[in-house]
Amino acid sequence: MKSRAAVAFEAGKPLQIVEIDVAPPQAGEVLVRITHTGVCHTDAFTLSGDDPEGIFPAVLGHEGAGIVVEVGEGVTSVKPGDHVIPLYTAECGQCLFCKSGKTNLCVAVRATQGKGVMPDGTTRFSYNGQPVYHYMGCSTFSEYTVVAEVSLAKVNPKANPEQVCLLGCGVTTGLGAVKNTAKVQPGDSVAVFGLGGIGLAVIQGAKMAGAGRIIAIDTNPSKFELARTFGATDCVNPKDHDKPIQQVIVEMTGWGVDHSFECIGNVGVMRAALECAHRGWGQSVIIGVAGAGQEISTRPFQLVTGRKWLGTAFGGVKGRTELPGMVEDAMAGRIQLAPFVTHTMPLTEINEAFDLMHAGKSIRSVVYY
Numbered sequence: 001m002k003s004r005a006a007v008a009f010e011a012g013k014p015l016q017i018v019e020i021d022v023a024p025p026q027a028g029e030v031l032v033r034i035t036h037t038g039v040c041h042t043d044a045f046t047l048s049g050d051d052p053e054g055i056f057p058a059v060l061g062h063e064g065a066g067i068v069v070e071v072g073e074g075v076t077s078v079k080p081g082d083h084v085i086p087l088y089t090a091e092c093g094q095c096l097f098c099k100s101g102k103t104n105l106c107v108a109v110r111a112t113q114g115k116g117v118m119p120d121g122t123t124r125f126s127y128n129g130q131p132v133y134h135y136m137g138c139s140t141f142s143e144y145t146v147v148a149e150v151s152l153a154k155v156n157p158k159a160n161p162e163q164v165c166l167l168g169c170g171v172t173t174g175l176g177a178v179k180n181t182a183k184v185q186p187g188d189s190v191a192v193f194g195l196g197g198i199g200l201a202v203i204q205g206a207k208m209a210g211a212g213r214i215i216a217i218d219t220n221p222s223k224f225e226l227a228r229t230f231g232a233t234d235c236v237n238p239k240d241h242d243k244p245i246q247q248v249i250v251e252m253t254g255w256g257v258d259h260s261f262e263c264i265g266n267v268g269v270m271r272a273a274l275e276c277a278h279r280g281w282g283q284s285v286i287i288g289v290a291g292a293g294q295e296i297s298t299r300p301f302q303l304v305t306g307r308k309w310l311g312t313a314f315g316g317v318k319g320r321t322e323l324p325g326m327v328e329d330a331m332a333g334r335i336q337l338a339p340f341v342t343h344t345m346p347l348t349e350i351n352e353a354f355d356l357m358h359a360g361k362s363i364r365s366v367v368y369y
């Protein structure tokens with residue numbers, strides 16, 4: 001079948017809106033009509049050419065909501081008409097990782113997903129007879145996409161897709177990082193570096209966890225108002241200080257914060273986030289994705305004196321098990337999604353979403369089909 005799609009033909013170039021061919025779902029696969037998709041910084045990261053797993057031409061996008069159109073052989077957990085959120089972190093329930101009870105990092109389709117193909121090693125997308133690759137197992141920048149059954153969470157059909165698509169990545173990652181990775185406790189102090197969709201979701205999660213002081217840090221002060229709305233108690237612009245930001249945070253708090261979160265993808269800031277954690281027990285969670293060849297560093301003394309460095313993917317959330325409940329929470333107002341959606345646009349204007357992100361003018365742009 002034909003599908004309108006925004007294709008990344010080349011790194012560093014705008015997406016092109018074209019009509020691609022989408023082959024039918026094979027065994028264990030599902031054809032989904034995407035109705036809405038958020039644009040996450042990770043899409044921009046891969047488009048920039050910095051992603052070691054980046055492969056072109058590809059249909060990017062991984063923060064979507066849609067409706068099942070057709071299922072391949074053997075698919076039993078979803079049927080045509082079901083409302084779904086594609087998952088870049090699958091949940092098969094059978095692999096070593098799923099069964100461990102220790103992680104959400106299912107490996108069922110991860111190896112082929114990283115190569116831009118479906119589990120059988122081939123792609124369902126083509127343009128002018130040439131292969132176009134999948135992305136993060138989702139490819140939500142195509143109106144019709146093919147996804148592995150294990151990469152779909154079935155959700156309440158009454159949910160607003162313009163908002164719940166954000167549970168496909170940004171908001172879930174931030175909330176989950178607080179709850180599952182850092183395990184923030186009532187009264188704990190928190191520092192959040194980077195106030196995009198991820199950082200603001202961390203702030204929302206910290207507030208929900210009953211955190212005491214929540215320090216929001218960004219070089220773009222236009223982000224502070226929304227950060228305060230979500231629960232930030234202090235807002236800090238590193239550019240206003242003539243000393244390292246970690247020193248600023250330590251001086252503000254005495255010994256540093258109980259938890260810090262890096263939500264940018266900047267290895268220098270990752271170091272600062274670790275070094276503003278409390279002596280003896282402070283921990284720092286890396287959420288941001290850094291480019292190929294980048295490495296983190298700090299003095300080992302920072303760890304010797306009790307700080308911990310952690311990381312999280314999709315906030316440690318098991319998508320098929322937990323997303324349906326998170327959608328219910330959003331519908332009941334227990335999770336706020338509306339404030340994240342600063343812009344909406346049709347697919348034809350998707351490049352504007354990237355421009356707004358790079359200009360620091362958006363939190364989330366949601367594209368509709």
Ligand SMILES: NC(=O)C1=CN([C@@H]2O[C@H](COP(=O)(O)OP(=O)(O)OC[C@H]3O[C@@H](n4cnc5c(N)ncnc54)[C@H](O)[C@@H]3O)[C@@H](O)[C@H]2O)C=CC1
Pocket residue numbers: 040041042045169170173193194195196197198199217218219220223238263264265266269286287288289290312313314315357360362363
């Ligand atoms: N680990 C995971 O599962 C996930 C990771 N990510 C990653 O999280 C990061 C954030 O994503 P988004 O919120 O979508 O990005 P965004 O671009 O919307 O927000 C980033 C924020 O960081 C701020 N910033 C940039 N440099 C800074 C600096 N030196 N100091 C302080 N603030 C600075 C920007 O002004 C902006 O407000 C990206 O690296 C993305 O790839 C995103 C989703 C899931």
Ligand SMILES: N[C@@H](CCC(=O)N[C@@H](CSC=O)C(=O)NCC(=O)O)C(=O)O
Pocket residue numbers: 040042043051052053054089105110169289312313314
């Ligand atoms: N492909 C990159 C790494 C990209 C990455 O770290 N992705 C995050 C999700 S970012 C979402 O917006 C993640 O969950 N990683 C775990 C995974 O299994 O991909 C590289 O190769 O460096």
Ligand SMILES: [Zn+2]
Pocket residue numbers: 040041042043062063169170
């Ligand atoms: Zn994302």
Ligand SMILES: [Zn+2]
Pocket residue numbers: 090091092093094095096097098099105106107108
């Ligand atoms: Zn698994």
